[in-house]
Amino acid sequence: xxxxxxxxxxxxxxxxxxxxxxxxxxxxxxxxxxxxxxxxxxxxxxxxxxxxxxxxxxxxxxxxxxxxxxxxxxxxxxxxxxxxxxxxxxxxxxxxxxxxxxxxxxxxxxxxxxxxxxxxxxxxxxxxxxxxxxxxxxxxxxxxxxxxxxxxxxxxxxxxxxxxxxxxxxxxxxxxxxxxxxxxxxxxxxxxxxxxxxxxxxxxxxxxxxxxxxxxxxxxxxxxxxxxxxxxxxxxxxxxxxxxxxxxxxxxxxxxxxxxxxxxxxxxxxxxxxxxxxxxxxxxxxxxxxxxxxxxxxxxxxxxxxxxxxxxxxxx
Numbered sequence: 313x314x315x316x317x318x319x320x321x322x323x324x325x326x327x328x329x330x331x332x333x334x335x336x337x338x339x340x341x342x343x344x345x346x347x348x349x350x351x352x353x354x355x356x357x358x359x360x361x362x363x364x365x366x367x368x369x370x371x372x373x374x375x376x377x378x379x380x381x382x383x384x385x386x387x388x389x390x391x392x393x394x395x396x397x398x399x400x401x402x403x404x405x406x407x408x409x410x411x412x413x414x415x416x417x418x419x420x421x422x423x424x425x426x427x428x429x430x431x432x433x434x435x436x437x438x439x440x441x442x443x444x445x446x447x448x449x450x451x452x453x454x455x456x457x458x459x460x461x462x463x464x465x466x467x468x469x470x471x472x473x474x475x476x477x478x479x480x481x482x483x484x485x486x487x488x489x490x491x492x493x494x495x496x497x498x499x500x501x502x503x504x505x506x507x508x509x510x511x512x513x514x515x516x517x518x519x520x521x522x523x524x525x526x527x528x529x530x531x532x533x534x535x536x537x538x539x540x541x542x543x544x545x546x547x548x549x550x551x552x553x554x555x556x557x558x559x560x561x562x563x564x565x566x567x568x569x570x571x572x573x574x575x576x577x578x579x580x581x582x583x584x585x586x587x588x589x590x591x592x593x594x595x596x597x598x599x600x601x602x603x604x605x606x607x608x609x610x611x612x613x614x615x616x617x618x619x620x621x622x623x624x625x626x627x628x
Contacts, residue, residue: 372550380471382463386439403482413465414458427454433504437464447611473553495519515560522567530584561587567594569617
């Protein structure tokens with residue numbers, strides 16, 4: 313006869329072991345879930361920081377294109393408007409390679425009192441300045457018109473406020489060392505952002521005769537900071553350009569001529585003259601409309617202003 317099957321209850325030790333095992337499993341599962349959540353959050357944060365860092369780097373490297381729009385091809389020369397000129401290259405590197413290219417446009421008369429350094433705006437290159445050289449030449453001044461680095465045939469770099477100032481200083485050095493022109497016979501003239509540069513340089517060189525500011529830009533860096541991409545990055549920390557005009561205007565100590573050009577009726581906009589208002593030195597302001605006579609009127613105003621500039625330290 314077979315023995316009856318008996319069912320034994322698990323021992324207390326076995327039951328305790330099972331309970332401990334199940335508890336350990338539950339704890340292990342809880343720890344793993346928290347760890348995974350933390351790991352995922354860390355990875356997502358790292359990825360976000362990497363993307364944001366790449367965006368900052370891209371903005372830092374390319375934001376200059378929001379303000380500066382250089383062109384390499386020079387499509388016009390002073391010959392197109394009947395002016396004789398010589399091509400000049402200067403600001404050589406240690407290896408002897410010129411960094412800056414420009415034009416020397418001599419006055420029609422040999423007894424010219426002044427030489428003008430022409431500083432063009434942020435767009436194009438010197439090929440777009442030839443019409444603006446006509447009234448200067450008609451006023452009887454020599455002209456050095458040149459491209460900043462990054463423009464035209466000058467050395468290629470990404471332009472900036474700092475590089476523009478360096479290039480303007482090189483133009484001073486060229487006229488002083490090569491053309492042997494005294495500082496007291498120099499005037500600066502600039503249009504657009506070039507006028508903002510002319511104002512900065514005029515403050516740095518109070519020894520020159522005067523400065524002509526043709527339609528200086530009001531808050532030019534807004535072209536960078538108002539861009540939608542600038543809201544995603546610390547734009548003011550990444551962009552070094554300032555282009556302040558109020559502070560240099562307050563510090564200006566030489567005679568200045570300011571041209572303000574009225575915007576077309578199709579694109580009305582307010583014209584800010586605060587920089588002009590802050591100038592305490594001798595100054596003259598001329599409003600120009602969009603009529604064909606505007607450039608003629610600017611030429612008359614320029615000639616009158618030049619006639620009144622000091623000669624040998626005295627006003628005529």
